[in-house]
Ligand SMILES: [Zn+2]
């Protein structure tokens with residue numbers, strides 16, 4: 001499944017402080033929540049308790065009030081796409097026997113989501129991942145939703 | 152336009168759901184102790200909260216690292232397996248390899264860009280074993296001294312460029 005034999009030439013990117021900075025900020029946002037400029041809207045009360053974190057791109061983590069408008073649109077669309085993926089109750093005769101995200105065997109009746117590649121996961125497991133990256137964890141295929149490939 | 156983000160089933164949960172991921176780590180540890188990849192030895196006692204593992208590795212026979220002993224450290228964030236583990240070589244013997252910096256940082260795309268929650272400690276170990284075994288010449292990465300002087304302590308903070316292998 002994964003090409004272990006393919007190794008890569010290492011050259012890190014000293015000339016891209018922009019990317020380094022972004023990662024740094026994202027990290028601070030998670031741990032201290034102080035160093036990122038917070039846009040005008042005050043945080044809704046629940047934020048003070050939960051700090052839900054969004055991933056406009058895989059390496060960028062922000063709380064809801066730190067998102068730009070573009071990122072808000074992108075994430076709202078992504079939530080819509082995820083909710084449109086088929087879900088159902090795990091049945092008797094399915095191909096996948098284990099959810100590879102939590103590594104727990106499916107039990108008949110589990111609430112599962114089916115990706116277009118036919119890999120199956122618990123809804124709560126795969127949705128957390130799809131909010132970060134729109135790919136199938138098992139085959140690494142982009143989740144093809146037909147219309148919104150650019151998300 | 153300002154969209155309002157409500158707390159829904161897509162967020163907040165990861166932090167509150169630690170138990171499920173501790174179970175996964177426990178399970179990974181047991182299977183790694185039972186069926187370790189060749190040359191890998193894992194102690195089943197990895198401390199209380201399972202967030203820091205030490206794994207011993209011996210260079211495979213017939214490779215440039217035959218008989219050498221290495222130690223790998225795995226650090227797991229509370230968001231594992233959505234976040235990749237932070238994996239470094241530690242201890243007195245860091246393998247001399249074109250993808251391993253002298254401070255123990257490893258340049259391997261599955262540890263950053265190509266991480267997926269379907270990967271595991273087992274697959275990462277296999278991948279590192281294979282990376283060492285396929286090495287043709289023991290040498291440090293070309294930018295080793297600059298990198299080691301300037302990098303962040305956490306290798307995941309490095310923006311790596313993964314080029315096709317030309318070693
Ligand atoms: Zn699951």
Ligand SMILES: [Zn+2]
Nearest residue numbers: 117119136139
């Ligand atoms: Zn798939």
